[in-house]
Amino acid sequence: MLIRLAAYLVFFIGMCIYAFIVISILGAIRPEGFFAVLLVCLFGGGGWYIYRLLREYIAYMIKAAHVAVIGELAVNGNVPEGFGMYQYGVSKVKKYFAASNALFLLDRMMSGAVRQIQRVMGGIGAILGFIPGMKQIVKLLNKFVDIILNYVDECIMAYIFLHEGQNVWKSACDGIVLYFQNWKAILKTGAKILLFLVLFYVVFYLLFRGVFLGLISNGDFATVIIAYIMTLLFITVLKWGVLDSIIMINMLCGYLKVAYGAEPSYDLYGKLEGMSKKFKEMVGKSREAAPGAEVHTA
Numbered sequence: 624m625l626i627r628l629a630a631y632l633v634f635f636i637g638m639c640i641y642a643f644i645v646i647s648i649l650g651a652i653r654p655e656g657f658f659a660v661l662l663v664c665l666f667g668g669g670g671w672y673i674y675r676l677l678r679e680y681i682a683y684m685i686k687a688a689h690v691a692v693i694g695e696l697a698v699n700g701n702v703p704e705g706f707g708m709y710q711y712g713v714s715k716v717k718k719y720f721a722a723s724n725a726l727f728l729l730d731r732m733m734s735g736a737v738r739q740i741q742r743v744m745g746g747i748g749a750i751l752g753f754i755p756g757m758k759q760i761v762k763l764l765n766k767f768v769d770i771i772l773n774y775v776d777e778c779i780m781a782y783i784f785l786h787e788g789q790n791v792w793k794s795a796c797d798g799i800v801l802y803f804q805n806w807k808a809i810l811k812t813g814a815k816i817l818l819f820l821v822l823f824y825v826v827f828y829l830l831f832r833g834v835f836l837g838l839i840s841n842g843d844f845a846t847v848i849i850a851y852i853m854t855l856l857f858i859t860v861l862k863w864g865v866l867d868s869i870i871m872i873n874m875l876c877g878y879l880k881v882a883y884g885a886e887p888s889y890d891l892y893g894k895l896e897g898m899s900k901k902f903k904e905m906v907g908k909s910r911e912a913a914p915g916a917e918v919h920t921a
Contacts, residue, residue: 630682635860638674642853646839646846659845663852682863687780688712689868690875694781697876698883715784736799736895736902771813775802777871778878785883792909799902800892801882812877816870823866827858 645666692712695702702711779798786794802809832854839850896903 630685630864632860632864634674634677635857638856639853642839642849646849653843659843660848663845663848684716686777686871687716690777690780690871691715691784693872693875694785694879697781697879698785736899736905771809771816771874774871774874775799778802778875778882781875781879782882785879790909792905796892796902796905796909797887798882799905800887800895801885802878803895804885804888804891805878805881808877808881809874812874816873820862820866820870823862824858827861828854831857 645663648666688709689712692702692708695711702708706714779795779802782798782801783791783794786797832851835850835854835857836847839846839853892906896906
């Protein structure tokens with residue numbers, strides 16, 4: 624957790640330096656009205672894009688090692704003898720994926736497959752849009768599902784690490800099927816996490832809003848907007864660096880409790896293939912990686 628937090632704090636410091644440069648530029652040209660809003664959006668969007676590229680790729684290696692350790696602790700109670708937690712996590716990542724690009728590709732495909740399935744499920748709710756109040760209910764449910772799915776790749780990655788010797792792509796497919804197969808248990812855990820996240824953002828926003836207004840704002844509209852953005856960014860960095868690890872541990876433990884050792888449903892395997900092209904592609908890759916291996920299909 625400390626390594627993860629340190630990485631995010633470094634990213635945040637970089638964003639603060641970027642924000643200082645932007646404020647200096649805005650202070651020099653003193654834009655007003657719509658032009659000020661436009662410049663803030665352009666500078667903010669560019670900085671956020673660069674930040675996301677660095678965060679998603681570099682931080683993913685840390686997360687993968689973290690997931691390997693949590694999964695081992697959740698199932699077996701300890702890491703194997705002769706390993707520290709850090710060494711075990713690193714060794715697992717190296718053992719399963721010779722190149723970091725392969726790990727990153729697998730994660731992107733898993734996320735894409737799950738999102739496609741989510742869109743299909745959301746489309747079913749949209750059909751019922753003629754019912755009064757249904758659109759609002761569907762939007763709320765989609766937000767809820769979106770929060771839960773933010774952690775699906777970590778759950779499935781832990782499932783992969785725990786199935787040593789099995790085709791990695793097949794383990795990923797099994798993990799996705801088991802995630803949806805045990806949706807009731809996942810939703811219960813997700814509901815608790817959603818409530819906790821709402822309270823976290825509200826409390827910390829109220830605590831830090833005045834701090835950033837005092838440090839950054841000089842009364843100009845543009846600097847006030849930047850102060851609010853930096854407040855939300857700081858809270859989000861805290862969430863990524865500290866809270867996400869706690870949430871991930873809860874999601875992983877809840878998932879592995881019902882998924883580890885369970886048998887994926889043959890019927891659900893086929894249904895998910897029909898709902899997601901990416902999931903079907905993952906099943907195809909599992910066949911290519913191990914032509915003789917068993918692959919569940921409808």
